Amino acid sequence: MNRRGFMKLMGSGAGLAAGSAIMGSTLVQNAMAAAPRRGGTIKLAWVDAVDTLDPHFTASLGSVKILNNIFNGLLKVAYDGKKVSFVPDLAETWEMPDDKTHVFTLRRGVKFHNGDPCDAAAVKWSLDRVKDPAVSSPHAWKFETLAGIDIVDESTIRMRFSKPYAFLPVALTGSTGRAGTIVSKRAVEQHGKAFGRNPVGTGPFKFAGWRENESITLERNPDYFEPGLPYLDGVKILLIKEPTAAVAAMMSGQVYGMSLSPFQFIPQLKANKNLKVYGEVEGNYSFVGMNNRRAPFDDPMMRKAVAAAIDRNTIVKQGYFGEAIPAYSCISPPMTGFYDKNIGNSGRGQRFDLKKAMEYRKQSKYQGEVNPVYIVAQGFTGSGGSGTRNSQLLLPMLEKIGIKPKIELLDRAVWTKRRNGGDFDMYDEAWIADLDPDETIYPEWHSGKPWNFVGYSNKEFDKLLSEAQDTLNQATRKKLYD
Structure with a gap:
């Protein structure tokens, strides 16, 4: 697979999911x-x-928003209106003696809420906790290549990696990266x-x-x-x-x-003179996951057919009441160094094309009507309360290509158990906006990673992801993701 293989693969729908919309905040x-x-x-x-206020275990948007007020990371996110950058937070300075070593000098005198010092020993313990297999943090993958952490002195740590690691700044941004959120050893x-x-x-x-x-x-x-x-x-x-x-x-x-x-209440809220509504496209995106492990979506042609059958503009208008933009890929606006603002007009990525959807369907090994089980979380608000609405909008789109899903509306806890256990054919999901493609793509679609619920596995794709992760030059990384 060449370096343009990533976008080609994602755009074809041959992977795991069909994106529908990038939501506003x-x-x-x-x-x-x-x-x-x-x-x-x-x-x-x-x-x-x-779900939990332990940052090393959550992937919930509702939790992350609260965690941002309780915890810090070594770094934090800065945004100047054009691009995202990373600046010291608990760290006072950050240096790279070489491309595999990172040295952080910590702020002196910082204390945890229980009075314990947040010094080098505390930071090392917290970061080691995430990597520890016995802890089983879903964010452990972010430190897979971490060879060790040295305490240089009480306010300095040295992180050593087995190879260059481009994603590290994001991982260390507290609740945004979650793995790098520093927690109290005594409290844990x-x-x-x-x-x-x-x-x-x-x-x-x-x-x-x-x-x-x-x-x-x-x-x-x-x-x-x-x-x-x-x-x-x-x-x-x-x-x-x-x-x-x-x-x-x-x-x-x-x-x-x-x-x-x-989203359906926004006009009503805007009309109230006592209220102020702030909104922008933040990049949370919704998609339909398809189980690659079993029929009918073990056939790439079926997955490509679904991706091409989704009319994203209809989803935006009727599912999100105009408070979103179509998602042509999983690389969204907050990924400022990677997002293509002109992707909608470029012909790249996933897009609605009913003729192609029908062609893919004819090429699949599953002919005639199919009835996959489509699990939807009842009352799910992660996509602005639109999860149930979107699934209903998708039904007539998929019926045009002979796919008639059986929707099962489930309690959120039951839905999560079914999704995590692979007990579905299709599922509706919304994903938190991330700052780097590696945060989204690697854990969701690399073989065997914690959020790869659809069971997608492709050695060439894994190789591309690892190459992008190991490259520190952002221009080179962008070419890889392109």
């Missing part, structure tokens, strides 16, 4: 005063699912598996409580290392699963903001 809050004021506790309506040892309900970090807010299905409470960290921050005394997150109830709370002034507004 919408924050709704009450209109603010001109200048920030100190003090007070803010109430937020949270419609996103929160004290709470064990319950650490996810008793998180201890170094961030601007301390965890103060979690009432099941009701609320999560954070309080101001008076010892936070950023001078003058945070402004608030606390944050109370109301866990409101039903989107209509969350919108009602927002409209009535019971809460100050919402984490994610279901």
Whole structure:
């Protein structure tokens, strides 16, 4: 496979999934005063699912948004309006003596919320925890090539890798990369598996409580290392699963903001003069996963047929009420060094073409009508509450090529178990926007990786992914992903 093989493979639908839309990020809050004021506790309506507050174990958007306020990484993300970069956070400086060695000098005097020092020993322990096979973190793949961590002195660590590793900056950006989020050793040892309900970090807010299905409470960290921050005394997150109830709370002034507004309510929210709606295309994307391990999607032609049969513009208009853009690949806008702004007009990637879809269907080994089991999470809000809606929109599209899925609406927990266990033919998914293609593509589609739920396996594709991961030159990496 040549260097253009990656996009060709993804674009053909020969892999695992058919993308439908890249979603917008919408924050709704009450209109603010001109200048920030100190003090007070803010109430937020949270419609996103929160699985755990242990950053080394979550992939949930609802959890990540909260973790950003409790924890820090060695690095953090900076965005100047044009491109993403990585700057020190818990680290004060970052140096590379060679292309396989990274040296971090830590901020002095930083403490965990329980008073323990966040020094070199603490950072090493936290990073080693992710890599430890006995821990079984789903983010362990991010440190596969980590040969070792040396404590140079109490405020300096040296990370040694077996080969160059381009993805490292993302992995170390706290809750964005999750693997590099620094957690308290004493708290983990004290709470064990319950650490996810008793998180201890170094961030601007301390965890103060979690009432099941009701609320999560954070309080101001008076010892936070950023001078003058945070402004608030606390944050109370109301866990409101039903989107209509969350919108009602927002409209009535019971809460100050919402984490994610279901897209159908945005016009109503915008019409309220007491509210401010902030939105932009952030890159979370939705797709249909197809099980490569069993019929009928063990045939690449069937997968290509599905990818070509999806009318992405209809999904955007009717599934996301215009608050999204078509997804032609899994490389989305936040991946500023890799995203092609002109992909919609380039002819590359996946796109709607019913004629081709029918041709692929005729070439498949499964002729006649097929009835794959399509699992959908009931009430899933990760895609703006549109998961169920999208599956209904897809049915007539797929019926045109002789595919009539049997939709099973499942409780989120049951759906997750079925997806993780490969007990499906098709499933509807929304994925968090990432900053680097490696964060999305490697764990989802490299053979045997933790989120490769569809069982896709291709040695040439694996080789391409590894080559892109091992290359530090961004221009070269972009050519590989192109």
